[in-house]
Amino acid sequence: MDKNNERECNEDLIRERRKCNFNIEELTNIVDGGKARTARRREIQRLLINDPEFLDEIPQDYMSHEDRYSNELRKSAHLMQKLADQESGHDIHQDIGALTGILKDGNPLMVHLSMFIPAILGQANSEQQEKWLGRSLRNEIIGTYAQTELGHGTFVRGLETRATYDPTVEEFVLHTPTITATKWWPGGLGKTCNYCVVMAQLYTQGRCYGPHPFIVQLRDEETHRSLPGITLGEIGPRLGLNSNDNGFLKFENHRIPRTNMLMKHSQVLKDGTYVKPLHNKLSYGTMMLVRVGIVGACSRSLQYAVTIATRYSAVRHQSEIVPGQPEPQILDYQTQQYKVIPQIASVFALIFSARSLSKIQSSVTAKLKDGNTDLLPELHSLSSGLKALSSSDASWGVEVCRLACGGHGYLASSNLPRTYTGTTCAITYEGENTVLLLQVARYLIKSYRSIGKETGASSVSYLADQTSLASSSSSFSNKALVQAFKLSALSLVAEAEARLQKLCDMGQEFYHAWNYCSVLLLKCAEAHTRYYICEKYEQTVDSLKASEGVKNVLQSLCRLYLIYHITLTHGDFLKCGALTPRNIAVLEGEMCDLLAVLRPQAVSIVDAFDIPDELLGSTLGCWDGNVYQRLYDEALKSPLNKTDVPDAYYKYLLPLMKSSL
Ligand SMILES: CCCCCCCCCC/C=C\CCCCCCCCCC(=O)SCCNC(=O)CCNC(=O)[C@H](O)C(C)(C)COP(=O)(O)OP(=O)(O)OC[C@H]1O[C@@H](n2cnc3c(N)ncnc32)[C@H](O)[C@@H]1OP(=O)(O)O
Ligand SMILES: Cc1cc2nc3c(=O)[nH]c(=O)nc-3n(C[C@H](O)[C@H](O)[C@H](O)COP(=O)(O)OP(=O)(O)OC[C@H]3O[C@@H](n4cnc5c(N)ncnc54)[C@H](O)[C@@H]3O)c2cc1C
Numbered sequence: 313m314d315k316n317n318e319r320e321c322n323e324d325l326i327r328e329r330r331k332c333n334f335n336i337e338e339l340t341n342i343v344d345g346g347k348a349r350t351a352r353r354r355e356i357q358r359l360l361i362n363d364p365e366f367l368d369e370i371p372q373d374y375m376s377h378e379d380r381y382s383n384e385l386r387k388s389a390h391l392m393q394k395l396a397d398q399e400s401g402h403d404i405h406q407d408i409g410a411l412t413g414i415l416k417d418g419n420p421l422m423v424h425l426s427m428f429i430p431a432i433l434g435q436a437n438s439e440q441q442e443k444w445l446g447r448s449l450r451n452e453i454i455g456t457y458a459q460t461e462l463g464h465g466t467f468v469r470g471l472e473t474r475a476t477y478d479p480t481v482e483e484f485v486l487h488t489p490t491i492t493a494t495k496w497w498p499g500g501l502g503k504t505c506n507y508c509v510v511m512a513q514l515y516t517q518g519r520c521y522g523p524h525p526f527i528v529q530l531r532d533e534e535t536h537r538s539l540p541g542i543t544l545g546e547i548g549p550r551l552g553l554n555s556n557d558n559g560f561l562k563f564e565n566h567r568i569p570r571t572n573m574l575m576k577h578s579q580v581l582k583d584g585t586y587v588k589p590l591h592n593k594l595s596y597g598t599m600m601l602v603r604v605g606i607v608g609a610c611s612r613s614l615q616y617a618v619t620i621a622t623r624y625s626a627v628r629h630q631s632e633i634v635p636g637q638p639e640p641q642i643l644d645y646q647t648q649q650y651k652v653i654p655q656i657a658s659v660f661a662l663i664f665s666a667r668s669l670s671k672i673q674s675s676v677t678a679k680l681k682d683g684n685t686d687l688l689p690e691l692h693s694l695s696s697g698l699k700a701l702s703s704s705d706a707s708w709g710v711e712v713c714r715l716a717c718g719g720h721g722y723l724a725s726s727n728l729p730r731t732y733t734g735t736t737c738a739i740t741y742e743g744e745n746t747v748l749l750l751q752v753a754r755y756l757i758k759s760y761r762s763i764g765k766e767t768g769a770s771s772v773s774y775l776a777d778q779t780s781l782a783s784s785s786s787s788f789s790n791k792a793l794v795q796a797f798k799l800s801a802l803s804l805v806a807e808a809e810a811r812l813q814k815l816c817d818m819g820q821e822f823y824h825a826w827n828y829c830s831v832l833l834l835k836c837a838e839a840h841t842r843y844y845i846c847e848k849y850e851q852t853v854d855s856l857k858a859s860e861g862v863k864n865v866l867q868s869l870c871r872l873y874l875i876y877h878i879t880l881t882h883g884d885f886l887k888c889g890a891l892t893p894r895n896i897a898v899l900e901g902e903m904c905d906l907l908a909v910l911r912p913q914a915v916s917i918v919d920a921f922d923i924p925d926e927l928l929g930s931t932l933g934c935w936d937g938n939v940y941q942r943l944y945d946e947a948l949k950s951p952l953n954k955t956d957v958p959d960a961y962y963k964y965l966l967p968l969m970k971s972s973l
Contacts, residue, residue, distance in 0.1 A: 315935060322937030324641055325915060328626045332916035334861030339920035342858070342866075343615075343663060350922070356395075356410040361926040365390045372416055373724045374951055377549060381420065384555035385504065388419045392451050408605075412612045413927030417730060418553030421454065423499035426605065428455030431509040431598040435525045435574035444527060448507075453533070455507040456498040457598060458561055459523075463492025466747045468511065468596070471523050473563065475573070477516040479584040482570040484526060486512060486563040494562050497741075501559025502546025506531035508561070509574065509598075516584045524595055525574040530561070541566035552733020591685040593692070600692060602742050603699035604666075604673050610706035611662035613735040617728060618655040619918040620933030621713035624720070625652055626915050627937040643914065649907040651716040655709040656910075656917055657873040660866065662702050664852040665845045669698055690769040693755035696748035697841030703738035704745055710735050717932055720939075725946040727930035750830060752837035756805050757812065771844060774798050775805060788895070790850045790867070793874040796890040797846045800881070801839040803888035808832045839884060846874055865913055872906045875899045 318326050337350075344350040360366055366387055372380055391414065395407075408425070432445050447453045464470040472493035475484040488494055495501070501508060507529050514524040531538050538544045543562040550558065573580055577589035577597075589595070625643035633640050642648045676691045714721040714728040721728045739745050759772040777798075788796070808829055815825035826833070853866045878885055879900055885891040891899075910917075925934045931942040952958055 320936050320938075322627050322939075324626050325623065325935075325937040328912070328915035329919070331912040333913065334865050334916070335859055336916055336920045338859060338862050339865070339917065340922045342856070342862070343660075343921060345667065352407065353410040354922075356407055357924055357927065359394065360391070360411070360414050361924055363390075363394070366414055368416075371724070371946070371949055374949070377554065380417065380555050381503070381557055384415055384417065385420045387415055388421045391415065392421065396450070409608065409612055412609075413616065413923070413929060416555070416929070418499065418556035418734070420500045420504040420555060420557050421451075422556060423456045424448070424451075424454050424505065426602055427457035427598055428505075428507070428509060430601050431457055431525060431574070432527070434597045434601060435509070435576050435595065436527070437574075437576045440527070440571070440574060440576075444507075453507045454500065454505050455509060455527075456500045456505045456559075457511075458495040458498040458501060458508045459511040460495065460497045461492060462494045462496045462560075463490075465497070466744055468523050471511060471513055473510065473512040475510075475512040475514050475524065475526055477514075477570065477580055477584050478567075479582065481567075482582055483567045484570060484573060486510065486526070486528065486566045486568060488562040488564070494560050496547060496560050497558050498561070499553075499556045499558055501530075501544065501561055502557035503559070504557055505559075506533060506536065510561075511595075514573070514580070514586075516580050516586050519586070521578075521586050521588075522592075522595075524578065525598075526568060527572050527574060528566070528568055539566075551737070552730060553737055590680075590683055591688055593688070594685075596692075599742055600695050601673070603695040603748075604669050606738050606742060607662060607666040607669060607698045607702040610702040610735060610738060611659055611666060613731055614655060614659050614662065614706045614709045615918075615921040616923060616928060616930075616933075617710040617713035617731050618652060618659060619921050619923055619928060620726060620728060620731075620930045621652050621716045621721075622656065622914050622918045623934070623937060624717050624932040624939060627939050628718075630718075643911065646904060646907060648716060649911050649914075651712050653907055653910050653914060654872060654876045655713060656914065657869040657876065658705055658709055659921070660869055661845050661849045661873050662706065665698055665848045666702070668848045668852075669694055686768060689755060690767075690771055693752050694771055694841075694844065696743065697752040697837055697844070699738075699742060700745040700748045700752075701838065701841045701845065703735070707732065707736040707739055720932055720943065723931070723943070723946075725931040725943065727928065727933070746834065749834050749837035749841075752840060753808070753830075753833035756836055756840055757809055757833075760805050760809050772840075774843075775802060777802070788899070790854070790871055790874060793871075793878065794843070794846050794850045796878065796885055797839070797843040797874075799888050799890040800884045801836070801843045803890075804832070804836045804839050804884060808836050835884070839881070842877060842881075846877070849873060865910075865917060868906055868910055869917075872903065872910065875903045875906070879903060 341347045341350050344353055368383060372383070375383060391411070429448050432441060432448060436444065444453070448455060459468065459471070461471055461473065463472065472489055473495065474487045474489060476487070477484055495510070498508065507527060510526050510528050511523045512526055514521045529539060530542055530544060541564045544559060546557045546559050570580060570582065577594040579587040581587065625648055626641055628642045629639035630642050631639060633644060643652070672691060672694060676687045679687060710728065710732045714732060717726060717728060720726055724730065756772065756775070759767065759769065760775045763776045811829050811832065812825050815828060816822055820828070849870050853870045856863060856866065858866070878891065879896070882891070882896045886893065886896065928934070931946050932939055934942060947953070
């Protein structure tokens with residue numbers, strides 16, 4: 313679609329775009345992380361969208377379960393081949409964001425890329441990397457990450473799969489002792505992978521040392537048949553991601569060489585001696601890495617949904633604001649603005665915190681190379697909190713966008729249902745959100761109790777700052793609002809700690825007291841993580857070197873985000889005295905003003921996300937706004953429309969209708 317050709321465009325969208333008061337390209341560069349990254353993303357996307365191999369013969373929703381898998385595998389394999397063929401040597405992990413939308417409903421190689429390769433990088437020693445990394449990067453072997461079992465997903469220490477070392481032949485014996493020990497869920501495990509990283513309880517010299525990673529060949533490299541001692545299959549249809557062939561796996565005393573235990577952090581020597589790691593959670597490193605990646609992935613899902621909802625809201629007319637006047641664009645309703653525009657603001661919040669988290673991750677990884685694990689707990693807490701809030705915010709945001717599109721948002725062709733199912737899974741996988749937030753709370757309480765001791769952990773240093781905020785002011789800068797988030801988090805942590813202590817003083821065991829306070833602890837973790845997001849948002853926008861137009865837009869979005877979240881949890885701000893009821897009322901009024909300020913820019917801001925129509929895949933969200941014709945054309949693709957009278961009529965309806973005669 314030629315974006316300069318207004319003649320092909322819906323008139324409302326033309327008018328919206330004429331209101332733009334900032335440089336769209338500049339904002340696109342900020343979203344991508346710089347001009348060079350924008351250019352690179354566009355180059356990759358051009359390469360993909362001009363390739364007919366990525367087209368589906370029929371819409372995916374009309375395909376059988378098997379065809380859907382096969383079609384996505386075809387496209388995934390083509391994608392890997394294509395990127396490997398590029399002379400510039402694209403790094404698929406760096407460029408993963410550019411690929412969003414090209415593969416639909418998950419893809420069978422997703423966990424190979426996002427977990428199997430990272431597990432080899434993070435858990436294998438240099439000889440092991442020599443053996444498996446190149447092969448997996450070249451896709452000569454395809455793997456997954458098999459940790460979760462039928463009986464245990466969250467509680468990794470409770471895994472039942474055993475890897476028992478046999479020093480006589482220097483092998484591990486992998487065994488699934490019970491039905492609940494069956495590996496269950498790993499993406500690509502069902503039919504695609506021939507290797508996997510298995511997390512199993514390590515037994516050596518008669519002792520259990522807890523879950524450790526092992527690399528295991530599952531299928532013959534020539535025939536792709538599953539190897540003796542291994543039972544494999546797919547677990548059946550899911551809410552979404554149905555081309556991902558999530559699988560099950562059982563071992564029957566299956567033997568692997570000792571050297572298949574991934575030994576970067578801990579080792580089992582030939583005689584069976586266990587050598588422990590620098591930190592006993594280093595074997596959880598793959599999960600932590602992916603949690604960081606999920607924050608960025610969630611921001612991309614939300615960009616897709618909000619682009620669709622915003623453009624549609626500009627094109628759609630309904631009802632009346634002024635009696636007797638023409639039907640307004642639904643984006644003119646304040647309630648519609650309240651649905652859509654905070655989601656735009658949320659996209660930037662997630663982008664900026666994902667970047668900040670990535671930086672922290674890089675510096676922790678660098679320190680780990682020197683044997684320093686001091687900041688691992690902080691990274692675990694931050695990555696857990698941000699994975700949890702980004703996935704729940706994005707899932708809720710996508711659902712709000714779907715609701716904002718009324719009935720048409722319920723149609724598969726809007727691409728909102730699939731965007732939702734492809735986002736909400738992140739609430740559960742890679743650590744269920746409640747569980748991860750309780751890990752954050754554990755870190756907060758521990759940090760609060762160690763105030764005064766130097767830990768070097770900057771994200772919790774505020775817990776030592778007991779100075780309260782003057783709450784009488786009626787005008788709050790963004791910085792002051794961020795301070796209010798800080799006070800709210802701090803006071804929730806203090807309250808939870810006091811409650812825990814009181815219960816313990818009354819004679820309760822700590823773990824019972826913990827469970828008894830866990831709703832409050834969850835709130836602490838959410839407030840702490842929200843404060844982190846708000847602080848990064850404010851700091852990033854404040855320090856941004858940008859033109860006035862772009863800066864103004866981002867400042868308004870940041871302020872909207874701060875106020876929106878204050879109003880959602882205003883009780884916490886009132887309770888701790890960070891804000892008064894009067895302050896909240898003033899902020900609520902200001903939020904409506906901000907919606908009005910941002911409303912004329914909304915279409916241009918989502919245009920800056922720069923998502924090509926071919927990847928957006930939505931009848932409602934296309935650049936040209938030609939919504940109704942697209943909806944009609946898509947409807948005609950329904951197989952039921954192949955005939956005027958379907959066979960089922962003669963089989964079932966006709967007999968029913970005639971039975972009473
Ligand atoms: C070229 C390659 C480049 C590489 C780039 C890769 C980029 C990847 C990008 C990806 C992008 C997008 C991804 C989108 C697709 C993703 C697809 C993913 C599919 C889903 C896969 C899965 O779901 S895999 C399975 C995941 N499972 C889980 O997450 C299980 C959750 N449970 C746990 O993590 C743990 O059980 C627990 C943390 C909840 C508890 O653990 P445990 O019982 O062992 O803990 P304890 O109670 O004994 O102790 C708690 C103490 O341990 C500390 N702790 C816990 N975890 C860690 C950690 N990871 N690091 C550091 N410390 C940790 C915790 O703080 C406690 O400490 P103390 O309080 O001091 O005791
Ligand atoms: C789409 C998808 C893809 C997946 N891909 C993979 C994969 O590739 N590899 C892999 O190994 N796994 C994978 N998984 C599994 C996933 O990691 C687990 O489902 C996830 O970790 C949650 O574990 P669970 O299913 O055991 O939930 P449960 O832990 O049984 O959770 C059920 C409920 O119990 C609560 N709960 C559990 N423990 C606690 C606690 N300590 N405190 C308070 N509440 C608690 C939870 O909050 C939740 O409400 C995938 C899952 C999905 C949905």
